[in-house]
Amino acid sequence: MSLRVLMFGWEFPPFSSGGLGTACKGLTDGLSQKGVKVTFVIPKASGGTSSVSSSGAPGIQLIGADQVGDMKVIEVDSVLRGYVNAEQYHEHMMTVLNRQGHPATSLYGKDLHQEVLRYAEIAKRIALLEDFDVIHAHDWMTYQAGINAKEASGKPLVVHVHATEFDRSGDNPNQAVYALEKMGMERADRIIAVSSYTKGIITDRYGIPPDKVAVVHNAVAHNHNQEHRPPASINDGMKTVLFLGRITMQKGPDYFLYAAKRVLDFFPHVRFVVAGSGDMERFMIDKAASLGIADRVLFTGFLSAEQTEQAYRMADLYVLPSVSEPFGITPLESLTNGTPVIISRQSGVSEVLKNCLKVDFWDIDDMASKMLSVLKYPALENQLVDDGRQEVSRMSWEDSAEKCLSIYQQVRGFP
Amino acid sequence: MVDISLYFQVHQPYRLRRYSVFDIGKSRDYFDKKKNEEIISRVAKKCYLPSNRLMLDLINETDGAFKVAYSITGTAMEQFASFEPRVIDSFQELADTGKVEFLSETYYHSLAFLHSQDEFKEQIRQHRKMIQANFHQTPSVFRNTELIYNNAIASLIEKMGYKGMLAEGADHVLGWRSPNFVYRPAHGSIPLLLKNYKLSDDIAFRFSNHSWKEFPLTAEKYASWINAINGNGRVVNLFMDYETLGEHQWAQTGIFKFFRAWPRLVLKHPDNSFQNPGEVATKHRPEAGLDVPQLISWADLERDLSAWQGNQIQDAAMKELYAVERLVKASKDKALLDSWRRLQTSDHFYYMCTKYFADGDVHKYFNPYDSPYDCFIAFMNVLNDLIIRLKTGRDGQISDGQVTFTTEADADTLPVNGFMISGEPSRGLGRSR
Structure with missing residues (x-):
């Protein structure tokens, strides 16, 4: 009998805005390849029609349960979503309620924390209805759901740490989020960290014994058509350097901007593209202006999956200047699209990717110097692409899934 | 015996x-x-x-x-x-x-x-x-x-x-x-x-x-x-x-x-x-x-020259280095000649070798660089400085006090004090892949 996993996430392509959705997709695809039956539970705000549970169980606000390939997806009516703070949560909830025509009573939690707990209550009931062997919860918003499911079912819990509050907020973590993370890690039977870098944070900042934490690096999905598609460089004599990610403190967009200034002082024929959205967008636009490089820095806003691929292809160089990056799949995607990368050493991806240039995010001079070197020496650019692409082609989600599978078997207590 | x-x-x-x-x-x-x-x-x-x-x-x-x-x-x-x-x-x-x-x-x-x-x-x-x-x-x-x-x-x-x-x-x-x-x-x-x-x-x-x-x-x-x-x-x-x-x-x-x-x-x-x-x-x-028509060496398992040449960065660096031989010798600048010759030492090209890099390997010995690419960058930057010295004479003073950075795209309008660009002949901005 194949192993069954009840998985809790909070985003999944095509409805995702960050790396977590991509990672969940890659991992569940890999697990399906290995014959693991995954039931993926995900929050999704309903469109306003009455919430009817497809399983018919009373009291569970499900939007539906669908079979997506080999995976069963259960959508829970919730306004939980990734990468939001308390204020943004409220804003988002009001938008959803507007769309639903302001029902008399809102079923959603009045704040983010309440909604996390409400979602976790629903999780408990799902756990009683579904058949599974292991619970797997991705990131802090689902840890409580995982704990509840474990209590209801008696099945072992694996929590998967894709990011911690210290990555998102530096040295001023939100205490409620921190507490939820710590509890999830403590109550879990095993913890998966996306890198040794993240494992270090888990042991140092959350006081978890190292042998409870396994490292499973992310990978990248391979689309074999990509190899044959030409680059989409803009042939106007300008070079293009790309930043792509959420425009938040964690991602280091400001360091990218300071390095851009340094590059442009030296060599003006470069445009810098900042793709993504986030709470530092305003700051970035103002900063580009005050540095006097506003005409060289283009902001694209949030990009769809297809636009993202286009952006990689258009660029001559991709830079990941993250201050704290638990993993960072984007450099792998960039190489898959034939664009060389410079990555922050303060990242998990730097543990698995060798054929690239590495910088400390704070070392603006080094970052600028390396950017210029790639733009200036075509042999270097070509070599980085050829070697990097080859290296990335050897990474596979199936390998990551294989590691998860052996962790499932360990927590179940038999091979 | x-x-x-x-x-x-x-x-x-x-x-x-x-x-x-x-x-x-x-x-x-x-x-x-x-x-x-x-x-x-x-x-x-x-x-x-x-x-x-x-x-x-x-x-x-x-x-x-x-x-x-x-x-x-x-x-x-x-x-x-x-x-x-x-x-x-x-x-x-x-x-x-x-x-x-x-x-x-x-x-x-x-x-x-x-x-x-x-x-x-x-x-x-x-x-x-x-x-x-x-x-x-x-x-x-x-x-x-x-x-x-x-x-x-x-x-x-x-x-x-x-x-x-x-x-x-x-x-x-x-x-x-x-x-x-x-x-x-x-x-x-x-x-x-x-x-x-x-x-x-x-x-x-x-x-x-x-x-x-x-x-x-x-x-x-x-x-x-x-x-x-x-x-x-x-x-x-x-x-x-x-x-x-x-x-x-x-x-x-x-x-x-x-x-x-x-x-x-x-x-x-x-x-x-x-x-x-x-x-x-x-x-x-x-x-x-x-009879040994092909080049052999004592390096790596291949016993050939692939430790020092054959990848794009090694070949570009080598080509640029020997391209200035005549100019270096014509300059009669002993210090410059000596620096140029020190760049010829095979180790620099060995450090640029990428063939086993992803596996992490023997080329690391005494290797001061994080990666072959970092070696190439240092090497090419030094070579570009040498070239500027060649073009500005022995005093090393750059006439307009400015280093001009050029790319392949404007190679035909290369200023006298500009950078030489490595690699293949200009083919526009597109990469070879």
Whole structure:
């Protein structure tokens, strides 16, 4: 009998805005390849029609349960979503309620924390209805759901740490989020960290014994058509350097901007593209202006999956200047699209990717110097692409899934 | 009768510092003095000084029956002079015994033969003068950088009047033949001494390898392997890096004890003797011709040139470097010429090798860079600074005080003080993939 996993996430392509959705997709695809039956539970705000549970169980606000390939997806009516703070949560909830025509009573939690707990209550009931062997919860918003499911079912819990509050907020973590993370890690039977870098944070900042934490690096999905598609460089004599990610403190967009200034002082024929959205967008636009490089820095806003691929292809160089990056799949995607990368050493991806240039995010001079070197020496650019692409082609989600599978078997207590 | 010829390579490159794009046109400080000094001092202490002491003892204790040859590069000698002059004294002491031969090679341990014969010969001359001045002997046997060899190199070396030359006893060249005889090139008569790579690498690479079936390698066992050649070979050429002693194989592995013991055990056999390469080349008539049209070397498993050339960054760097040869020589600027030649040292290209990089590997040894790409960047930035110096004259003043950065796109409007761009001829902005 194949192993069954009840998985809790909070985003999944095509409805995702960050790396977590991509990672969940890659991992569940890999697990399906290995014959693991995954039931993926995900929050999704309903469109306003009455919430009817497809399983018919009373009291569970499900939007539906669908079979997506080999995976069963259960959508829970919730306004939980990734990468939001308390204020943004409220804003988002009001938008959803507007769309639903302001029902008399809102079923959603009045704040983010309440909604996390409400979602976790629903999780408990799902756990009683579904058949599974292991619970797997991705990131802090689902840890409580995982704990509840474990209590209801008696099945072992694996929590998967894709990011911690210290990555998102530096040295001023939100205490409620921190507490939820710590509890999830403590109550879990095993913890998966996306890198040794993240494992270090888990042991140092959350006081978890190292042998409870396994490292499973992310990978990248391979689309074999990509190899044959030409680059989409803009042939106007300008070079293009790309930043792509959420425009938040964690991602280091400001360091990218300071390095851009340094590059442009030296060599003006470069445009810098900042793709993504986030709470530092305003700051970035103002900063580009005050540095006097506003005409060289283009902001694209949030990009769809297809636009993202286009952006990689258009660029001559991709830079990941993250201050704290638990993993960072984007450099792998960039190489898959034939664009060389410079990555922050303060990242998990730097543990698995060798054929690239590495910088400390704070070392603006080094970052600028390396950017210029790639733009200036075509042999270097070509070599980085050829070697990097080859290296990335050897990474596979199936390998990551294989590691998860052996962790499932360990927590179940038999091979 | 078996003549054992033992030769050690002694070489250290001038490693480059992390010379950034922003240093171009502003700094002539190309080399990492601190790192180079650190490595020279460390290796002097762990290898050169104790090993020279050991060799001297062996010569004295065997009344000169033990002999040894060295090939010491100019870049190593210069750095000994700067950082560890005792090392030179101890080599001179060895030279004074009359039992030590110094071989000929390029002063800068370069790959010049592949790119410029004039430059190759000039570097050999410079090296010969250095050996004469320091050790009062004139080298008569040539060994090319990393034992790089083919018919054409042999023919040139023969014309230059050498009486012998070293090469790798590579399987793909020898086939069924044994390296334990003296050969000659297919179209020449210069005696060729071929490395017995099995017996050499048993020491250099396998000595401390616990998973090797012959571990631990005792002096008795090693001497018995050499004795076994009696009857089916005339020479045994043991060629290795000197750093094998104490650096690649740490003192704790017992390498010094082993080296103190095996030569004496070998000498107990009345048919064995130590002979230096010059003596072997004089004494033995070549037994057969060896046709080597392709380039071979002693590096990596491939025994070819793929450690130094073949990837895009290595080839671009090499091409740009030799493209300015004429200009560098026309400048009559000695400091500039010397810097340019230090860039020719093969190690820089070795550090740019990407073939095993993803696996993390042997090219890391003494490698000061994070990656092959970082080596390329430092190298090209330094070369671009050199080019600016060439174009601005000896004072190094850039006329408009500005460094102009150009790309391939505007290569045809390259300003006089602009950067040269590496790589293939301009093909616009698109990459080759």
